[in-house]
Amino acid sequence: MIASPGLRLTLGLVMASLMLLTATSLTAQEVLTNESVVALKKAGLSDSLIITKIRTSQAKFDVSTKGLIGLKSAGLSDQIIEAMVGHPGTPASAPAAAAPAATAAAPAATAALPAAPAASAGPRDTIFHLIGGKYVELRSAASSIETNVAFFSSSSELVLKGRKAQYRVADKQPVFYSTWPPNEAPLVRLKKGDDHDDRNLKISSGAFHPFGGTQKMGVRSEDTIDVESEKDARGLFKLTPKQPLQAGEYGFVLTFGLAAGASGKVFDFGVD
Numbered sequence: 001m002i003a004s005p006g007l008r009l010t011l012g013l014v015m016a017s018l019m020l021l022t023a024t025s026l027t028a029q030e031v032l033t034n035e036s037v038v039a040l041k042k043a044g045l046s047d048s049l050i051i052t053k054i055r056t057s058q059a060k061f062d063v064s065t066k067g068l069i070g071l072k073s074a075g076l077s078d079q080i081i082e083a084m085v086g087h088p089g090t091p092a093s094a095p096a097a098a099a100p101a102a103t104a105a106a107p108a109a110t111a112a113l114p115a116a117p118a119a120s121a122g123p124r125d126t127i128f129h130l131i132g133g134k135y136v137e138l139r140s141a142a143s144s145i146e147t148n149v150a151f152f153s154s155s156s157e158l159v160l161k162g163r164k165a166q167y168r169v170a171d172k173q174p175v176f177y178s179t180w181p182p183n184e185a186p187l188v189r190l191k192k193g194d195d196h197d198d199r200n201l202k203i204s205s206g207a208f209h210p211f212g213g214t215q216k217m218g219v220r221s222e223d224t225i226d227v228e229s230e231k232d233a234r235g236l237f238k239l240t241p242k243q244p245l246q247a248g249e250y251g252f253v254l255t256f257g258l259a260a261g262a263s264g265k266v267f268d269f270g271v272d
Contacts, residue, residue: 030057030058031057031058031059031060032053032054032057032058032059032060032061033059033060033061033062034062034067034070034071034084037050037054037061037071037076037080037084038071038076040053041074041075041076041080047077047079047080050080051079051080051083054080054083054084054087055083055087059084059087061084061085061087063084063085064234065179065234065235066234066235068081068085069125069179071084125179125180126138126179126267127176127177127178127179127180127185127267128176128177128178129167129169129174129175129176129269130174130175130176130177131169131171135177136167138167138176138252138267138268138269139167139267140266140267140268141160141161141162141251141266141267141268142160143158143159143160143161143265143266144158144159145157145158145159145203146159147204153205153207154204154205155202155204155205156202156203156204156205157200157201157202157203158200158201158203158253158266159193159198159199159200160190160198160199160200160251160266160268161197161198162197162198162199163192163193163197163198163199163249164199164249164270165199165249165250165251165268165269165270167268167269167270168269168270168271168272169269169270169271169272170271170272172241172244172245172246172271173240173241173244173245174240174241174245174269174271175238175239175240176238176239176240176252177232177236177237177238177239178236178237178239178252179235179237180237180252180254181229181231181237182229182237182239183255184254184255185252185253185254185255185267186219186224186225186252186253186255187224187225187227187239187241187250187251187252188201188219188223188224188225188250188251188252188253189223189225189248189249189250190248190250190251190268192249199249199268201219201223201251201266202220202223203217203218204216204217204218218255219253219255225241225245225250226241226242226243227239227240227241227242228240228241228242245271246271247271247272248270248271249268249270249271250268250269250270250271251266251267251268251269252266252267253265253266254266
């Protein structure tokens with residue numbers, strides 16, 4: 001039996017429709033998550049291919065602070081994470097929704113942090129200053145470690161360029177949010193350099209004798225500012241100086257590593 005041209009056309013349309021429905025169904029079933037993107041990375045796919053996959057797929061990503069830290073720990077590049085944060089299917093208010101209802105009385109302190117600060121290529125550990133209900137990201141200052149050696153003694157200082165920090169605050173008890181607890185990034189007061197255009201912080205000293213010696217390393221207690229610390233629902237540490245700060249230069253110094261301040265990373269600010 002030979003099918004008529006009209007019947008062949010009808011059968012062709014039916015088959016095409018079935019194939020289109022099947023392809024649509026398969027595509028609709030796949031929703032990318034943090035875990036699936038990590039799996040693509042572990043499978044050895046290139047960053048450009050993963051980013052294309054993210055941009056052309058449905059997705060439901062967790063871009064809370066904890067989620068972003070997990071993605072970075074899994075080895076994803078900033079470019080991949082930025083594509084996940086910018087995906088139209090990513091809920092922008094997810095971090096705020098996770099906050100407990102009891103915090104509704106203080107909306108400025110519980111507002112969602114930016115998932116990825118506008119000036120950065122991707123998320124990273126940092127410190128924010130809360131001012132006027134908005135979060136301002138502090139930038140780490142250019143710094144170096146200078147060691148002075150004298151007869152049977154030595155000392156080292158963490159030195160920052162410039163006598164004043166570019167970021168200034170007027171509040172004497174400013175509120176900061178940090179991904180580090182205060183023991184890992186203590187707040188310190190910086191001393192102005194005597195002869196140079198810089199600020200410094202003493203981080204080690206030593207005395208040596210023919211039969212021994214001593215070496216002290218770390219941020220000194222006299223340079224540390226006591227802060228009130230409270231960990232919120234997002235895993236961030238709310239840090240507030242216990243006493244009003246005097247006019248001067250300050251900074252949060254990362255102390256993990258070989259010695260306090262050895263990383264050379266300081267989030268500095270000034271109080272006017």
